[in-house]
Amino acid sequence: MKRRSFLKSAAALLPAAGLDPMAFASAPGLDALNAGEIVGAGKDRLGEAHSRGYSSILFKVLPRETSNGLFVIEHMNLVNGGPPLHKHPNQEEYFYVISGEVRLAVGDRRLTLRAGESILGPRGIPHTFAAVEGKPGHMLIAFSPAGKMEEFLRATAIPNPPAEDAAFWRRFDVELVGPSPFKA
Numbered sequence: 001m002k003r004r005s006f007l008k009s010a011a012a013l014l015p016a017a018g019l020d021p022m023a024f025a026s027a028p029g030l031d032a033l034n035a036g037e038i039v040g041a042g043k044d045r046l047g048e049a050h051s052r053g054y055s056s057i058l059f060k061v062l063p064r065e066t067s068n069g070l071f072v073i074e075h076m077n078l079v080n081g082g083p084p085l086h087k088h089p090n091q092e093e094y095f096y097v098i099s100g101e102v103r104l105a106v107g108d109r110r111l112t113l114r115a116g117e118s119i120l121g122p123r124g125i126p127h128t129f130a131a132v133e134g135k136p137g138h139m140l141i142a143f144s145p146a147g148k149m150e151e152f153l154r155a156t157a158i159p160n161p162p163a164e165d166a167a168f169w170r171r172f173d174v175e176l177v178g179p180s181p182f183k184a
Helices: 003-013 149-155 166-170
Strands: 056-061 071-078 085-087 092-099 101-106 109-114 118-121 127-131 137-144 175-178
Touching: 056 149, 071 127, 071 149, 092 101, 092 109, 101 118, 101 137, 109 118, 166 175
Parallel strands: none
Antiparallel strands: 056 071, 071 137, 085 127, 085 175, 092 118, 092 137, 101 109, 101 127
């Protein structure tokens, strides 16, 4: 019997055994056979499109794949712009520049990272980023633990640009600190 057929048959038996099938279910949109699959270059984990207006965002590792331990996104074609200054009280945010240059503010530091460079934004420390003007950037960002970042990015995606309202951001455990120091 093929594995997929076996798993479907086994799932059908769970209610008969008095077991809750949801206790064994994987996340929506993914099944146990998808775990460990390659997410191709320029591809989103679920084949979706995400944007906050200053880049195209690809979801690479979903929180539901890691018991909410990790969420990894890829920013492609990052242009001048970025989120306002903010902080995460419950998670670290790791930035890795793949190509181009990206300006970062982490606490009081103002840095420009180039391809191959990275920095950690520790929990509780205000931070933001923006591409260097005229040079599209490309970077990975990882959140650990994942928290509510997937929901936040979905709620603030274009055509619903991010609300710069502190109460809105707090719903996703993100604290809005102020405007980006990189915006003119």
